[in-house]
Amino acid sequence: MVIRRLVVGVDASAPSRAAIRWATAHAAGFDAEVLLVHVADDEWGTVGSVLIDEVDDQAGRTLSAAEAFARSLHPDVPVRTELRRGSPMVELAAFSEPGTALVVGTHKTGFHYGRAFGSRSLQLANLATGPVAVIPGVSSRLRSGVVVGVDDTPAGEAAVDLAADLAASHACELLAVRSSGASTAVDIERDDQREDWQRRRDDDARALMSAVLDRARRRQPAIVIRARVVRRPAGMALNELARSAELLVIGDSRRAEARLGTLGAVAYDVLLNVSSPTIVVHAPLDVERVDARNTEGEHDAIG
Helix, strand or coil, X not given: CCXXXXXXXXXXXXXXXXXXXXXXXXXHHHCCEEEEEEEEEHHHHHCCHHHHHHHHHHHHHHHHHHHHHHHHHCCCCCEEEEEEEECHHHHHHCCCECCEEEEEEECCCCCCCCCCCCCHXXXXXXXXXXXXXXXECCCCCCCCCEEEECCCCHHHHHHHHHHHHHHHHHCCCEEEEXXXXXXXXXXXXXXXXXXXXXXXXXXXXXXXXXXXXXXXXXXXXXXXXXXXXXCCCHHHHHHHHCCCCCEEXXXXXXXXXXXXXXXXXXXXXXHHCCCCCEEEEECCHHHHHHHHHHHHHHHHHHC
């Protein structure tokens, strides 16, 4: 996957500036363009025309300030702006496509694990078809390395490919992480049986990791790759291991039709407690359509 355009949702917040800083740096390294988008929330459509004009004036000033900031960081990066009205995450998702990354900032820093009650980045990641980058509003100057979550889905393969490319472009190490822990409680009473079951899970995780490392090395032979199998829940482990990384990349299997609340469990957990710049990668659209047709066929057969 080659990212040629970064669409950044902007407002006047510190996380928005962090998102602009990250997007322009990425664009400078990949010969990509940056589109800064400010969305005036559609609730303003219920107020009078005078207030709407005031909102538009404020939105224009917000975009101008964001553009000036972006150009001051990387003058050679092509930067455009666009003003829209509507639901912010829905409007941003409309720009999503392969080769376009949506970028948003977040106040979340992962310091209160499990205490977050909602995030607009979850809505955006669920609605998008292309990659979504979520950037915490904290300094990333001392971060190094790329971390990727490993699974056996098409989205997971796409995440490994992108992570390998990013590690190569940043000339940094790639850490591949796979959890062998169960996502639900296992109904095994005896300790020896549970340990035997866990060892089998560990072996399966290592076998999958071996295939993933081969894939990443074929794609980017020059990068240094490390692998780690953990028994902690995947979302928690990824956020902890990526706390000092430049970037965390995770895959999320797509549905035939985007629906709120159906984001994969690991992606959901990671984004609620994000600790580092994080990209959510979806399965290629052609794979989605094939999976959707196969699922429909299975439903017909069962029915």
